[in-house]
Amino acid sequence: MASSSSLSDSYQATLERIVFQVEKVMVGKRPIIEKLLVALLAGGHVLLEDVPGVGKTMLIRALSRTIDCGFKRIQCTPDLLPSDLSGVSVYNQRTMEFEFRRGPLFSSIVLADELNRTSARTQAALLEAMEEKRVTVDGETYALPEPFFILATQNPIDFEGTYTLPEAQLDRFLLKLRLGYPEPREEVEMLGRMEQESPLSHIRAVVLQEEFARLQKEARAVHVDETIKQYIVQLTTSTRQHADVVLGASPRASIALMRAAQAEAFRCGRGYVIPDDVKSLCVPVLAHRLLLQPSAMMGGRGAESIVSSIVAAMPVPVRRHAAG
Incomplete structure (x- = not known):
């Protein structure tokens, strides 16, 4: 075997x-x-x-x-x-x-x-x-x-x-x-x-x-630690509270970010998700789901830059060993 x-x-x-x-x-x-x-x-x-x-x-x-x-x-x-x-x-x-x-x-x-x-x-x-x-x-x-x-x-x-x-x-x-x-x-x-x-x-x-x-x-089947799940929810929640955003990322977006991070970890040959998997996918997963304030669009602030700033400001969870 x-x-x-x-x-x-x-x-x-x-x-x-x-x-x-x-x-x-x-x-x-x-x-x-x-x-x-x-x-x-x-x-x-x-x-x-x-x-x-x-x-x-x-x-x-x-x-x-x-x-x-x-x-x-x-x-x-x-x-x-x-x-x-x-x-x-x-x-x-x-x-x-x-x-x-x-x-x-x-x-x-x-x-x-x-x-x-x-x-x-x-x-x-x-x-x-x-x-x-x-x-x-x-x-x-x-x-x-x-x-x-x-x-x-x-x-x-x-x-x-x-x-x-x-x-x-x-x-x-x-x-x-x-x-x-x-x-x-x-x-x-x-x-x-x-x-x-x-x-x-x-x-x-x-x-x-x-x-x-x-x-x-x-x-x-890739393992997602509880701290990683909390990190994902903190990121999506921050989009809903951002001053430039009318409509933030939905719970479906949180699930999508977790699934994408699992697939990225699997592609890299790991059986567990790390914060870098999540960070690398935040913009392509979240940005298109945001509806911006007219003032933000008139000021040239795009959804991708807003998501990037949220990721940069969010503390990264301390990595723990995967279960099993």
Whole structure:
């Protein structure tokens, strides 16, 4: 029987191979790739916001190819209907019965491209799928596959033809990330990789769907000390009491931060969470959940800087040995 340390080494090697495969496509974006992987391990959804052309869609397509499971891409447009996502019931004249034809949501990984270009009605149709991992059509409820992730992209809200995502939907995303422009040397390397053919064709699947589900269960088993839980709650509570914040992080955000910290610890090969796991994920987990005062926005104070200042001011708990 393999020891727990050898199993941990095996899991780490698998996760490293996933990152290596994605890096064939995305140059210089390892921290973002690792955070995406953390979100998948935690069973959460991810929102990538950035200007067009920086590789948001390619990053998600590359990551999806490393897991041998179903993948669908939804191009969000103003005329997209909820039934275009979940599916429709069609009358079969031969059997004289209605048959449910499943939509693209019935895939393990769903890329919702340019999510904020579709209407609020269609955006709302994703809420049940994101939170409960099921969809309801014509009174019938259908379970979605396990694991199930929505990886969405959006353009900045000041771009033409975009809609603001409602707070309830933003709260369902575990992480919100930004890619940013590559460094000049990284962009030159990217041109070299794209010169002949798309590097996506060289990406190979690393894990099966069932194997990744097992990795998720192992990540959920990572120990979280009571002092770490108190630290997480102190951070989220501080967002609710901040003078620049109208709506702070919800209890769902506290759970999300704990789950993400567990996944980060697991990715690093540890069986317990340390404060640095929490600190490294506070901004991508919490910032997009805050609703700021108009005076803060007019003064140029953003949610990310507010969360960063809260983290910097919060005393870090003394590390204790993990149980067991």
